[in-house]
Amino acid sequence: MLTKGVQYKPLDWWPVFSSLIAPQGQSEDSSDEGGASGDTEMDFLRSLFSRTLGLSPGEKVLDELTLDGVARYIKSGKCKSIICMVGAGISTSAGIPDFRSPGTGLYANLQKYNLPHPEAIFQIDYFKKHPEPFFALARELYPGQFKPTVCHYFMKLLKDKGLLQRCYSQNIDTMERVAGLEGGDLIEAHGTFHTSHCVSFLCRKEFSMDWMKDKIFSEDIPKCDSCGNLVKPDIVFFGENLPARFFTSMQTDFPRCDLLIIMGTSLQVQPFASLVSKVSNSCPRLLINMEKTGQSEFGMGLFGFGGGMDFDSDKAYRDVAHISSCDDGCMALAGLLGWKAELEEMVKREHGLIDSKDSKKTEKEAKQSAESTGVDSGK
């Protein structure tokens, strides 16, 4: 932009830019200096750089770094656009184990497959040659019931109130969708079991979650009925790219975010973890988790970029840690917002619907199996 040979008169563009980059009230002072001096230009560059690099101090938006402070901010009407970033911790109360965590005993049962190393089960090259261990693990971990948690329904409530800009999830369990978030509300950063695709680049035929579930439980290796190639759930394996939407949405979503709510994630998987630094310097960030996390753990602090979370230092001004389960934290926030009864009602109603669907399914299956047994015994 500042190319040599082009005539820039600093004062022509200064008021425009300074209104964008300088704290309120300073822009007039600066232009009153009058001189098209190098100082002004340097100030501009300094501001531009510090803003771009996140070095300038952000505005303090919350009156208090607590859940109450966050609730008051939401109620003030100034907070119009909320992004939720969620991880495995929001689904544990639904009985869904963390699919990828080594050390949870999950990998122990896989010894018979002679994996070169535990993570191989999620490596795309290994999977294409040896899909059996992955599908065995999927069978073992497949949730018996898809019943979203209070936390999932809290996000649905944010959507209903017109406050949810987007939910960025690391989870592949489709619970956000079951709770009522739609494709457009969601970035499933690590993919999803919701759909599956043929691995052949020439074919890429799509298969449904029910189709994949049948295959997983029939112990057949899922094969494409068009071309005979392997079919893989659309979860992101090691060695695969994140969905393109993750990167495109990130660019537009985070700069206009008014509040970032981070729930049930230890912020250790990149590039997901680095999203917390994509919001503006003034955007408050609320962590609801069993422990504090994200405090300059991903190297941002090293460069002084200040991208990490700061809950406790003297300089803390926007990050709030609410240490609790995600469900308790969401219910507490709902209470402060005056939405508690509404959230409880939603959870009760939706869980009731899921239960009645499940029992109908079980009846149907029992009837089918009784019929088939009847046919068999009739022979």
Ligand SMILES: [Zn+2]
């Ligand atoms: Zn195919």
